[in-house]
Amino acid sequence: MQNKDVLFEIGLEEMPARFLPGTIEQLESKTTAWLNELGLSFEKVLVQATPRRVAVTILSLSDKQPDIEDEVKGPALRIAKDEAGQWSKAAQGFTRGQGAAVEDIYTKDVDGTEYIYVKKFVKGQHAVDLLPSFKDVLLSLHFPKNMRWGSGNLRYARPIRWIVALYDEAVIPMEIAGTESSNLTYGHRFLGKTATIENPAAYASVLEEQFVIVDQKKRQQMIIDGIRQLETVNGWHIPIDEDLLEEVLYLVEYPTVFHGDFAASFLDLPQEVLITSMKEHQRYFPVTDPSGQLLPHFIGVRNGNSDHLENVARGNEKVLRARLQDAEFFYAEDKAQPIEKAQEKLSKMVYQVELGTLQDKVDRVTKIAKMISEAAVIDQETAARAERAASIAKFDLVTNMVNEFTELQGIMGEKYARHFGESDSVAQAIREQYMPLSSHGALPESVEGTIVSIADKLDTIVGSMVIGNVPTGSQDPYGLRRQAIGIIQMLQKTDWQITVEEIVNGTVELFEQQALPTVERDTYTEDIRNFFKQRASQLLKEEGISHDVVEAVLSVQIGNYPYTLAKAKTLQVLRQDENFKPVQEALGRVINLAKKGADHGVEEALFENEYEQQLYSMLNQKKTAYMEAASNRQAKEALDTLAAFADTIHAFFDHTMVMAEDEKLKTNRLSLLNQLAALILSYADVTKVQWKQVQ
Structure with a gap:
């Protein structure tokens, strides 16, 4: 028998656009895994989706499993x-x-x-007998949110309305939530009708006749081509925001691009207000001139054909005009209300039940900002500006504009701060407090903005942890992971002489002083430590640092992150150097044996041989040089200082019985090793490094 194509289409009520990229990715991987598990060969798995359907086409599927x-x-x-x-x-x-x-x-x-x-x-089974089990693949899909409908118990992204299941021309028997499979599909909700799919190869063309472009790549190109055509005809520049393009792509089944206009007087509004109104609320693409200045036009994408497109444009213009009129009113009202008046409202707005009001948060962030400035030895003028920015950082949250357009928090704060006479640095810091907006987004440019951003994020993270709100699995509703990564990235960029633990512990102390924690101290301190360590580990691995080296440099603490990164890069190179292996063995032996005791102080009078004295003398001589290199964050020099101990350590162990029967001798020798181990561990736990030799 010849190989045949297979088609599965599951039709649903309109799914949110954000559901579809992940659904496509899941279906492709799960279908491939399912076919491989069954031992059925195939040429390709093609997944296509629109808001009302998700389809899987399996090309050239073998007719049976191999014997x-x-x-x-x-x-x-x-x-x-x-x-x-x-x-x-x-x-x-x-x-x-x-x-x-x-x-x-x-x-x-x-x-x-x-x-x-x-x-x-x-004996291999025939594909026709195995294909009905694809139902399990469809039911295994995960969605951001599920719903239940009718009297059934199935929870799915949206109610299932039809199922197409074809093995060449034959219908594959299947039933989900009372819906039976067939060869009937449904076209565009308003322009199309019911259609029969004769075979999988005809699927896309049959739906196109019913005003459905099922191939998302083709739909996307239609949108881009329509935008570029309007650019050429009108001499406009239309920047294509990739996130907006993806959202629009999964909002329509048959895209038709159109343009509309709005009154030029609205251009007096802040550009961000206009763009947000168009992009976030109406899913329009803004139009600019070649220099990047906004023009009074917008680009929309209709879910339908070009019939009566002028009426569609007029209707959209009317909706946008109403939004922009609201924005005009909000802007005028907000500029009439001083910052101090807005600040009064913060004490009446709950930030988090256990953590108080927004004003309580502002007060904490202001104190944390001051603590950071002092730790980083920031000059008094800059520190004062950062403190001022922190103290008014949230005033725009109570403005009409941010209440209507929440995406503009910080942005409107900057504009209103300038309007009310705040310095440029303070205004800029108010906007930069929310940066970075993603794990690898742009970081604040100003020192003041960096201080306020770190302070705000520390308050959010520590505040969540002390009341037991710890992210688990993929659940991180407050974006704590992104914020922790942002803190470390900012510390790397500024290169301040402060450690992660220093500012985290200072923040924890502030919450403890205010008696805010609701869980046990040991619990939240461990949660916070592990949380930041995991984020630092992630960033180090993204720098190409191997897992063992990451564990080595983070074994005690994160410390000063730029220096920690430099240490990791140094060890990453030396882990392949055969000449460094004896050094690692010597330093590692010190660490391992030191665990058998503690530092009770070293008495030179108890030394029994010259090798003890030599190691102790060298420790006293080299400690200052090591600490100076570490203070200057000279990773190579600091490790070279530790490496110089290797021969002396080997000689010490060759001639000295550390675990002596005499308790005083044993305690003294373990104290000596503990002092040296503390120095080594402040660099890295080298016992965790796996030395890889280059072949």
Whole structure:
């Protein structure tokens, strides 16, 4: 028999655009895994989706599984035969379980022991009998949110309305939530009608006749071509925002691009207000001139054909005009209300039940900002501006504009701050407090903005942890992971002489002073430590640092992140250097043995040989040089200082019994090793490094 194509289409009520990219990715991987598990060969898996359907086409699927002849090992021959030389019950049970008979048994020697074997033949099943199990793949899909409909118990992205399941021309029997499979699909909700799919190859063309472009790549190109055509005809520049393009792509089944206009007087509004109104609220693409200045036009995408497109444009213009008129009113009203008046409202707005009001948060952020400035030794003028910015950082949250356009928080704060006479630095810091907006987004440019941003994020993260709101799995509703990564990235960019632990512990202390934690201290301190360590680990790995080196440099603490990164890069190179292996062995031996005791102080009078004295003297001599290199964050120099101990350490262990019977001698020697181990561990736990030799 020849290979055939397969089509599965599941039709639903309109799904949110944000559901579809992940659904497409899941279906492709799950379908491929399902086919591989069944042992069915295929040419390609093609997943296509619109708001009302998700379809999987399997090209050139083999008609059946391959037949398999396998050799199955049974019990040892001495067990397989009884004392009379007859096949035992164990042998009979073994063959029966493999669908064979005792006459099929043969033996093979395995490491000097005879075992019985049989050949097991598994006949491959036909694809037509296996395809109905694709129902399990469809039901295994995960969505950001599910719903239940009717009297059924199935929870799915949206109610299922039809199912197409075809093996070439034959319908594959399948039923989900009372919906039976067939070869009938449904076209555009308003322009199309019911259509019959004769075979999978005809799927896309049949739907196109019903005003559905099922191929998302083709739909996207239609949108881009329509935008570029308007650019050319009108001499406009239309920047295509990729996120907006993806959203629009999954909002329509048959895209038609159109343009509309709005009154030029609205251009007096802040550009961000206009763009937000168009992009976020109406899904329009803004239009600019070649220099990037906004023009009073917008680009929309209709879910339909070009009939009566002028009426569509007029209707959209009316909707946008109403929004912009509201924005005009809000802008005028907000500029009439001083910052101090807005600030008064913050004390009446709950930030988090256990953590108080927005004003309480502002007060904490202001104190944290001051603490950061002092730790980083920021000059007084800059520190004062950062403190001022922190103290008014949230005033725009109570403005009309941000209440209507929440995406503009910080942005409007900057504009209103300038309007009310705040310095440029303070105004800029108010906007930059929310940066970075993504894990690898742009960081604040100003020192003041960096201080306020770190302070705000520390308050959010620590505040969540002390009341037990710790992100689990993929659940992170407050974006704590992104914010922690942002803190570390900002510390890397500024290169301040502060450690992550220093500012985190200072923030924790502030919450404790205000008696805000609701969980046990040991619990939240461990949660916070692990949380930041995981984020630092992620960033180090993104820098190409191997897992073992990451564990080594983070074993004690994150510390000063730029220096930690430099140490990791140094070890990453040396882990492949055979000449450094004896150094690692010496330093590692010190760390391991030091664990058997503690530092109770070293008494030179208890030294019994010159090697003890040499190691202690060297520790006292080199410690200052090491600390100076570490203070200057000279990773290579600091490690070279530790490496200089190697020969002395080896000599010490060759001539000294650390675990002496005399308790005083043992304690003294362990104290010496503990002092040296503390120095080594402040760099990295080198016992965790796996030395890889270049072949």
